[in-house]
Amino acid sequence: MKKADFKNILWRTEACAVFLFLLILLTGCAGKMVRFEKPDIKDNFCGPVMNYKYCKCAFHNEFCDELGISSNTANTYVRSEYNRWVAHLLKQFQDNCKAGGGIFHPRDECEYCQHPYIRQGDECVDKDEKEESEEETGFKPDGPFDHNCNAAPEFEIEWKKYSDIDARIPLQSRSWEAQGVVRAHERILSLKVENFKLKRDMEIDRQIRLEARAYKDALSKNIKQNLIKATIRLMYTTYITVESGINAGKSFKTFLTGTETLARAGGLLSAVKAIVPKKSDIAIDTKTITGKVVNVGIETAYQAMESLGDPKDVIIKFMTETKKAVVPGADLTDEEINILRDQHITKQFVEHAIAESYKENANRRTQIRENENKIKQLEAEIVAWEKQEKIRVQDMLRDACLKQKEKYENN
Numbered sequence: 402m403k404k405a406d407f408k409n410i411l412w413r414t415e416a417c418a419v420f421l422f423l424l425i426l427l428t429g430c431a432g433k434m435v436r437f438e439k440p441d442i443k444d445n446f447c448g449p450v451m452n453y454k455y456c457k458c459a460f461h462n463e464f465c466d467e468l469g470i471s472s473n474t475a476n477t478y479v480r481s482e483y484n485r486w487v488a489h490l491l492k493q494f495q496d497n498c499k500a501g502g503g504i505f506h507p508r509d510e511c512e513y514c515q516h517p518y519i520r521q522g523d524e525c526v527d528k529d530e531k532e533e534s535e536e537e538t539g540f541k542p543d544g545p546f547d548h549n550c551n552a553a554p555e556f557e558i559e560w561k562k563y564s565d566i567d568a569r570i571p572l573q574s575r576s577w578e579a580q581g582v583v584r585a586h587e588r589i590l591s592l593k594v595e596n597f598k599l600k601r602d603m604e605i606d607r608q609i610r611l612e613a614r615a616y617k618d619a620l621s622k623n624i625k626q627n628l629i630k631a632t633i634r635l636m637y638t639t640y641i642t643v644e645s646g647i648n649a650g651k652s653f654k655t656f657l658t659g660t661e662t663l664a665r666a667g668g669l670l671s672a673v674k675a676i677v678p679k680k681s682d683i684a685i686d687t688k689t690i691t692g693k694v695v696n697v698g699i700e701t702a703y704q705a706m707e708s709l710g711d712p713k714d715v716i717i718k719f720m721t722e723t724k725k726a727v728v729p730g731a732d733l734t735d736e737e738i739n740i741l742r743d744q745h746i747t748k749q750f751v752e753h754a755i756a757e758s759y760k761e762n763a764n765r766r767t768q769i770r771e772n773e774n775k776i777k778q779l780e781a782e783i784v785a786w787e788k789q790e791k792i793r794v795q796d797m798l799r800d801a802c803l804k805q806k807e808k809y810e811n812n
Contacts, residue, residue, distance in 0.1 A: 431518040431525035437494045437509040442483050450486060455479050469721040470714075478714065485707075522554045540809045542802045550802035552795055564794045566787070568698035578790035585779045585786060586699050587691045592772040592779075593706055594687045599765045599772075601683060601712035602649040605642055606758045608720050609653055612638050617751045620742055628738065636673040638723055644677050645684035652757035656750045683719045685709060 440446060447456035457463040458475035465472055491509060498504075498511035504523050505511055514525035540548045544563070545556035565579035572580060612635040619627035636657060642650035687709065693702035709715075745751045 432504070432512040432514045435498070435503070435511045435513065437491055437511075439487055440490070442480070446483050446486060447479070451479060451482060470717055474714065474717070478711070481711075523558075540806050542805055544798050544802065546798065546802045548806075550799050550806060552799070556795065556798075560791050560794055563798060564790050566699075566790060568696065568701075572695050576790060576793060578786050578793055581786040582783055582790065583694055583699070585783045586702065587694045589776050589779045589783075590691045590694060590702055590706055592776050594690055596769050596772050597687070597706075597709055597712050598647070599769050601685075601715060602647055603762045603765050604713050604716040605647070605649040605683065605719070606652070606762055608716060609635070609638055609642070609650055610755050610758055613653060613751050613755055617745065620738070621746055623738065623742075625738070633673060634723075637677065637726060638720075640673060640677045641681055641723065642683065645681040647683060648761075652754045652761060655757075656745070656754040681719065683715060685715070 454464040455475050456479055458465040459479040462472045495505050503511040503513045514520045518525040545553045547553050565575035566582055616631040616635045619631045639650040639653045643654055690705045693705050
């Protein structure tokens with residue numbers, strides 16, 4: 402499946418923003434409330450943003466054959482992209498709210514204070530009352546603290562912008578707590594990348610098992626044309642995974658190379674190996690993802706992880722591409738077919754390879770579960786590290802506020 406170009410989606414989002422979401426304006430005494438409303442997936446997303454064929458496949462089971470995917474897969478893909486798009490719109494809405502001096506509320510609402518009210522923290526207050534309060538107080542601290550140097554409500558929301566959890570700060574110059582956050586995120590990304598590869602390899606092994614069964618079926622029925630086609634498909638699919646340096650297809654490579662008849666029959670094995678491309682869509686470069694946590698930022702690193710897509714979709718695309726490959730013609734003699742039938746059916750070479758593939762996938766599945774448990778533990782560590790960093794930042798800012806207040810009072 403061709404993943405949607407998210408940058409293109411964002412471009413179209415900005416160009417058509419006025420048509421893509423509704424804002425309900427609620428005017429009150431102190432401020433004007435602007436509410437974000439999610440756009441309709443079928444009316445505003447399918448067509449203007451998402452290729453309509455995927456939506457047709459997802460919701461009406463149309464164009465699925467052309468796309469080479471099932472309706473369920475298309476549905477998952479469309480809704481996933483829709484959720485990402487809506488999240489971007491909401492982030493835009495929130496940024497615009499803050500940039501315009503508004504107060505963003507948890508229920509996806511933005512409140513703009515109206516004259517004579519002005520913003521104070523997370524509420525609209527009467528300007529005259531605020532000035533009177535300031536006259537009584539006198540001292541106006543910098544940062545999210547009140548005149549007594551107690552944390553103001555906005556500190557709970559904005560504390561991270563005062564912290565060392567910032568990709569612009571060299572890692573070694575950050576606080577120990579902020580470094581702990583980065584290390585935990587790096588490990589999570591590393592485990593997510595590993596799980597992506599494991600799930601990819603599980604799916605490709607499953608697809609190769611289907612090819613092996615098609616080969617065995619053609620061999621048992623002695624349908625020569627289907628046998629040759631299935632043999633070449635199995636070889637091509639197996640060797641492209643091996644050449645790509647992933648951990649799939651090895652069980653089947655053993656029985657293919659271990660069968661001298663295949664190695665010499667019509668030059669099939671050498672011919673197929675000769676056309677296997679040196680690079681493949683399944684050999685995805687994941688080396689730079691964890692580095693983004695330090696160099697570009699945590700959010701960017703997770704976006705890079707998401708850009709890899711669904712490993713099953715990657716393999717579906719891969720299998721579609723292999724069907725288009727130009728493979729060599731070949732022939733098998735009756736004698737060679739009999740030898741193959743004896744080795745691969747009577748002696749169960751194919752079944753042994755399939756069983757080994759199942760065993761490999763069981764090991765991968767176990768490793769995925771272990772990694773997911775480690776991720777949960779690391780997520781808990783991040784919460785703990787961030788809590789410590791928040792306390793450090795609050796103490797640091799409060800200390801600065803008290804010094805500022807002391808200076809003010811002495812003057």
